[in-house]
Amino acid sequence: MGDSPKSKSGDLALAAHGLHKTFKIPEERSHTLKERALHPFRRSRYERLEALKDISFAVERGEFFGIVGRNGSGKSTLLKCLAGIYRADRGEIWCEGRMSTFIELGVGFNPDLAAYDNVTLNGIMLGLSPREARARYERVIEFAELEEFQDLKLKNYSSGMHVRLAFSVAIQVDAEILLIDEVLAVGDAGFQQKCFDVFNRMRDEGRTIVFVTHDMSAVNRFCHRAMLLERGELVALGEPTQVADKYLEVSFGREIGYTELAGDVPRVGDGAARVSDVWLGDMPDTRATIAPQSQPTTLKALVTFNTTVRDPAVTMAIHNEDHQPVIVGNTVIEQEHSGVFHAGEQVVFAFSFHNMLAPGRYEPSFTVSHRGGGLSVIDRYQGGFSFVVTGSVASGGLVEVPVQTEITNHGHLDLQHQTIA
């Protein structure tokens, strides 16, 4: 997205400096005058929730700027502060030009009114003058493909029609700065494509768009730059790909606290050996939980033998979140005669592969089995360890295999006929 139409002069459209926002959440809210009168000296206790901590950033004119973060990271609060719906406790915000906010589609739609009234009222709410709002009605209806239904009351619309109408109104607002909060994921596939086209068009027109989402693929598709919030703090700001990596890291990385082998994981097998540790990377003490995409990756299992076992086979399977094995490796093929191991010996089995997994969380399993007839299971380990693959390529496939494409133009059909003749 580097070759964007953004201006080189560094004009700013929106800037925020040192924003703080704290919500006071009363533990027990006295909602009535009566309670106040009965307990005049009881101070209501508050729980303070710091939603934004010292956020500073600037958005250039014509930039498509993404704000990403998990639920509760403060991204929506930030958007509301930018939009002027919340007042920031500290810090300053400036904007240059007309600004419009889409936190929710169809705000103020009244189910008992027909499309015309709702479209004009909603347009005025979003900042149009009444004349502009009325003049744009035809275009709105056309874009929403609701010409046949415009006389219906809104309550008789399907939810899809409702959303289409709301989106159509929203994009008719010609603000120079648009603040958009996850309104992309609406409508059927055809309409979604239309929405994407509109966003692309707006970007190409040089409008400034600030887009809040937790969908990294949308950020990668549209944004020039992105910003990552985590627990109210600005964690990363820069290229969408970098921010995407960081996002996956904070989304999955922090909550991995169970890399130690859990004792209560159900085990199967005869117990001649036991998988006693599993880790990602070269050494057990590094305890990595992140496996970056398109890099050599190694998973290792430490097996402790309880009796003498001859030529055992170890199978590794990496399961995705749907519990499908995506990559399976086995010592049988390459090392059929793995050797003889005695009681008390600890052996490390390593499985290396080029990481072509799609971003997400994975859970490896290890199965130690006897060689020979039926591969009877000695021990199976699964469910105590998981890791996260980070990367910006998410094509939608289970694995990300580099695919070469080629386009050959065979020219016009009649030309071919001529050459054949």
Place this chain on the structure above:
Amino acid sequence: MSVGTRSTLDGQLEPVAGALGTPIRGPRALTGDRSRFWQLAYNIARSEFKLKFFGSALGYLWQLMRPLLLFGVLYVFFVEIFHVDRAKGAAAHAYGAQLLGSIVLFTFFSEATTGAVRSVVDRENLVRKIQFPRLAIPVSVVLLGLFNLGLNLVVVLIFAVISGVKPTLTWLELPVIVAFLTVFSTGVAMLLSALFVRFRDIQPIWEVGSQILFYCSPVIIPVETVRERLVPNQDAFKHFLYHLYMLNPLAVAFQELRHAMINPHTLSAAQASGSWQALLGPVALVAIVFALGFLVFNRAAPHIAEDL
């Protein structure tokens, strides 16, 4: 504009204080753009009006029904049975139209204020999702009341003409009376809607409060009757009560409507109060209520979205 930024080491832009044109200071009661405020208030009111008007087959009729029914009941009880109007000679002429006029004005005040109480909270969705001058919400409720008042006043005038009232020049006072009442209602509406966000028992309190105001205003019992009972008396307390009674802006508005629009033989607001100067009391009261309402709403406006 590039003056406003400097590049940090990693090449990111960092804003410097005072960089750009418009500072965003969060939600307020009123913003600089007054035309947008009025457009919003007007259009919210208009869509609400449309809903009531076209919502049912007999839309307009239902709208009239409330004041008319109240009028019918009061008329039967107080005029046909208790003859409240009888004592006062010429002032009693067209008592029915006087009663209806007062009811219609009170209906406006009551709709504007009780409607405003929940208005901001009920429009939570707008307040939390869109930036707009917050005051547009209670003001739209008052505007809606004005639309209805306009229609109801037509009925009052028809009724008055049927009762034998002749149009006079004093009819020109009507806009002043309505404006006076509108300012008062707006003040109360702002106050109540802002307070209701934090104190939910404002609603039942105001329901009782407006009932009290109904009976403390010259709707059923004409000012002349009240005056007869309280003023000739030497009792200072009763004099005080009467002055308190006439301090009520509703009393002034209703009485002036009676006098100017329906029956010139009734006391004008100034006559009923004793002098023109005495009218300054209710006017000052309206000004105070309006200012207080605006101040309270203005203070609450930045936090309404969070306090809901």
